[in-house]
Amino acid sequence: MRTWIRSLRPFDSIAVQTLIERTIDVREAERFIRLFHAENPAAGPPQARLREVAADIARYGTYAHTFAELEFGARVAWRNSNRCIGRLYWRSLRVRDRRQVTSAEGVAIECVEHLREAANGGRIRPTVTVFAPDVPGRPGLRILNEQLIRYAGYRTADGRVVGDPRQADFTDLVRASGWRGAGGRFDVLPLVVRSGRGGPLLCTLPGDAVLEVPIAHPHYPWFEELGLRWHAVPAISDLCLEIGGICYPCAPFNGWYMGAEIGARNLADVDRYDQLPVVATRLGLDTSTERSLWRDHALVELNVAVLHSFERAGVTMTDHHTEARRFLTHLAREEKAGRVCPADWSWIVPPISGGATPVFHRYYDNPALTPAFVRHK
Numbered sequence: 001m002r003t004w005i006r007s008l009r010p011f012d013s014i015a016v017q018t019l020i021e022r023t024i025d026v027r028e029a030e031r032f033i034r035l036f037h038a039e040n041p042a043a044g045p046p047q048a049r050l051r052e053v054a055a056d057i058a059r060y061g062t063y064a065h066t067f068a069e070l071e072f073g074a075r076v077a078w079r080n081s082n083r084c085i086g087r088l089y090w091r092s093l094r095v096r097d098r099r100q101v102t103s104a105e106g107v108a109i110e111c112v113e114h115l116r117e118a119a120n121g122g123r124i125r126p127t128v129t130v131f132a133p134d135v136p137g138r139p140g141l142r143i144l145n146e147q148l149i150r151y152a153g154y155r156t157a158d159g160r161v162v163g164d165p166r167q168a169d170f171t172d173l174v175r176a177s178g179w180r181g182a183g184g185r186f187d188v189l190p191l192v193v194r195s196g197r198g199g200p201l202l203c204t205l206p207g208d209a210v211l212e213v214p215i216a217h218p219h220y221p222w223f224e225e226l227g228l229r230w231h232a233v234p235a236i237s238d239l240c241l242e243i244g245g246i247c248y249p250c251a252p253f254n255g256w257y258m259g260a261e262i263g264a265r266n267l268a269d270v271d272r273y274d275q276l277p278v279v280a281t282r283l284g285l286d287t288s289t290e291r292s293l294w295r296d297h298a299l300v301e302l303n304v305a306v307l308h309s310f311e312r313a314g315v316t317m318t319d320h321h322t323e324a325r326r327f328l329t330h331l332a333r334e335e336k337a338g339r340v341c342p343a344d345w346s347w348i349v350p351p352i353s354g355g356a357t358p359v360f361h362r363y364y365d366n367p368a369l370t371p372a373f374v375r376h377k
Helices: 003-007 026-039 047-060 067-079 087-092 104-122 165-176 221-226 259-266 276-283 294-313 320-336
Strands: 094-097 127-130 153-155 161-163 191-194 201-203 212-214 229-231 239-243 246-248 372-375
Touching: 026 047, 026 067, 067 087, 067 094, 067 127, 067 239, 067 372, 087 320, 094 104, 104 127, 104 191, 104 201, 153 165, 161 165, 212 294, 221 276, 259 294, 276 294
Parallel strands: 094 127
Antiparallel strands: 153 161, 191 201, 212 229, 239 246, 239 372
């Protein structure tokens, strides 16, 4: 047993997941199998596989994907992610098949390995790790964290939050179950894994699995004094991967960051780290009136610092202008292939200088397609 796993302990404050009783809809399975064979001609005609799947569903209430189907389904789920601007490289998604892992401890160990492999020394690799699916009478495991890496938010007696306010409720939950953070602004939260047949478990991520980048500015030395930092691998972990009617409730996946996600949201939003007033003050801007556009000036410099810091650290990151052009390239490729590319305008347009990017000046179709990463019911 690896040393970091010793911190696992029962996490009793959340009820055990309700048993899954429904069987797979054979029509959803058929649609996926036909899609797989249509886009993978080397797999041959789908008729034999359709008969096999239908027989398994009739007998067991479910069926099992081959690795080729799983890999294709996970990649198409990324292709169908209507809120993601970075889908141009959907075919490059690395799929780690861990459906044989049946324990919370095993999931925790594999999540740590996921982070190490995805970080790749700074050359971030889009990766998904797929654990066991829900089956009738036996739900799969789940990760309760919204991302594998998030920073704690500690409530203080005067109503403030030290760290990330978005994580204050979750921090309360893990502290009530025995976790003791250091009380800092960037303390990595423990991972919480819930088993279908037992209480959830809590474990601390080892330091070598969390690649972080300290934030500095190319022109303002004082920026480092702010003590800002951010992790390099945005691994979403609270969504269900749905493929052909099968729900994989535990399937953490990551791409790489667009700078504005950190510089214009995580570190800038009023209900997150709220750093714009701090940066504006250090820049000597007039914050007494909105007409000075101090927020805009501070926001640009904060984003310059984030992009500069990741580049200096040799960690993969893209900027919002480049990513907007890449998305339109992806959109054109999908249209040429005869496919609809779902896109939520409010998410595709970057949170900084939106009107200066080409994705702002058009509308998009936004149908719900499968396979997909979806919120748990």
